[in-house]
Amino acid sequence: MTTASDLPVVDETDIDRYDPEYRAWLREAVRKVQADGNRSADTHLLTIPLPPEWGIDLYLKDESTHPTGSLKHRLARSLFLYALCNGWLRPGRPVIEASSGSTAVSEAYFAKLIGVPFIAVMARSTVQSKIDLIEFHGGRCHLVDNPCEVYEVAARLAEEQGGHYMDQFTYAERATDWRGNNNIAESIFRQLDQERYPEPAWIVATAGTGGTSATIARYVHYTMRNTGICVADPENSAFLAGWRDADRNASSDNGSRIEGIGRQRVEPSFIPGSVDRMMRVPDAASVATIHLLERLLGRKCGASTGTGVWAAFRVIAEMLAQGRHGSVVTLLCDPGERYLDKYYSDTWLADQGIDPDPYSARLEHFLLTGDLGC
Template identity: 30%
Template sequence: MIFSKVTDLIGNTPVMQLPLMQVDSRLYIKVEKNNPGGSMKDRMARNMIIAALRSGRIQSGGTIIESSSGNTGIGLALAAIEFGLRFIAVVDHHAAQDKIAIMRALGAEIRYVKGDYGENEVAVVERQRMAAEIASEIPGAIFMNQSDNVANAGGYAELVREFVNQIGRIDAWVGCVGTGGSMTGISHGLKVHNPDTVTVAVEPEGSIVFGKPGKPYYQSGTGTPEGDTVGLVLDYSCIDYGEQVSDTCAFETARYLARRFGLLVGGSTGGAIYKALEFINKGTIRGNVALVVADGGEKYLHTIFNETWLQERNLISPEIWQQLDGWFAPAAGVEVQ
């Protein structure tokens, strides 16, 4: 097929199956980093803009503002081009520099929050306050507010349809939870197809989504930091298990996947895959287990794929690699034709 605009490339992403030692389970990952903006957030970002245009909240030529750690911002920048909108992204120091560079390359205006934050502290509260303030000062502008925007969750309906068509019955879904949009939208959609689908939501250690004590963390674009409130878009009723994963487990899993399978994934995806493997090997979930590559590791080459950066923060653990070796089936020899 030949497409006329880059947003036509959103969706229809491929699925990989990773080999497991547990023969009663199959691990399928949908490679959402193949979307044009490099993440699953392309889907919901465009959906939020379409919803705002249809409702009359924004007009062509207007301005949209969003607080983002990067991926939603990239998706909004792409959709802003399509619909002739101005886009202002409010970011903090926690956002990967490569993501900010991509947003800027796509024409987004970047505004940084001010304040004294540690490098592993996420300034979501200040980002949202600043985004709302900017929107109030610009005539015809709106703050997209992904955390409370129902069009966030609604943006993943097509992903569910694609996944079910690709692999059939989905017995378990494991996903990251931040704003809660993807977890809510995908979980509800999957349970329509199969009410027995078990859903596992994964947040970083230090996130407060499931009521545990908050502390700083390095995982980007996931979780809710201490001091922030959980987004209204998150529906806890569709989640069967709420789990936490450490930065070390998340990042080491991402690095393992790169070395073992040649697959570059972001840290939050590494955390979700680690928890999926843990649950499979405990027997908590089995059958067809589904995840997404929420975004690619190409955006984190200077951090989680940089051994010096990891060593300086005590985020390296050979024991996790040994654990992963025991969970994945050994590599089979390949016969050259």
């Protein structure tokens, strides 16, 4: 007869951390973030007028119409859902982010939505209008002189304050559902469905975290399309060198002057193998392009939009030279009103040694002839 003393000793430790109050808060927080996505109508796909005889259509995905005014609203929503569902966010504890501005604006919005504090660690050179928007949404800003310090400072603040470092540069590529779920790529292809060239020859993106280009590229490959993925990179960014040389340790000594894109290191969310082409765009070309867009669209755009559109024009010039027809898509990342004291200021441009006039002349020549002079 077996007695209790004959049974093997087994560790039956049972640790129950189920917290009804926290789970109720979590369900409500997720509901609020998902409801924001339901309320926000999909962003528009604008056309940039080109000579009809070219047989090429250029589209601009207008991400400035999101509630927080930029492409980063999608990313912030995904990051918050990812962090909430992983159990990383807790009531009353702060969310900290390293940001160049627009992501912090959007994350401040979502932090306020679910009722947690928010701190943005960003370069002191960030335009005041973005700082004002972060504070408008209830966040506060921690400014650093060296943009390369934002990662370390954000992580330290999170540890000191018992909060969560959101770390967009690591998690951007994995927080977004790239297979669908109304991500930006699925939206683009759905909106192109009735156009004369529904499968674009190229989609041109720009990279800050690398998450957007990764999402678009993965979706293109997953849905078995022929669309090429081009990433336009500004001056002083490490992405192009890292992609060209297959070197994830590539770096740049200076920070990008085009806010929101270009980094001094190759960020973890940048997926080089998903990208077909990279193109360096001079900062002066980006600025010249946003002034042209103001004339063509009747609205101001941020300089990161100019970076992408200049690269799209180069792609179109090549297609014309090759006798190809088709469509090209790029992104309107955020509104130019945030940068009136920067990219729309003659004084700032002169201080930076940026002269857009030669590129403006090339743009005028391109619209007349299809030749960008590259």
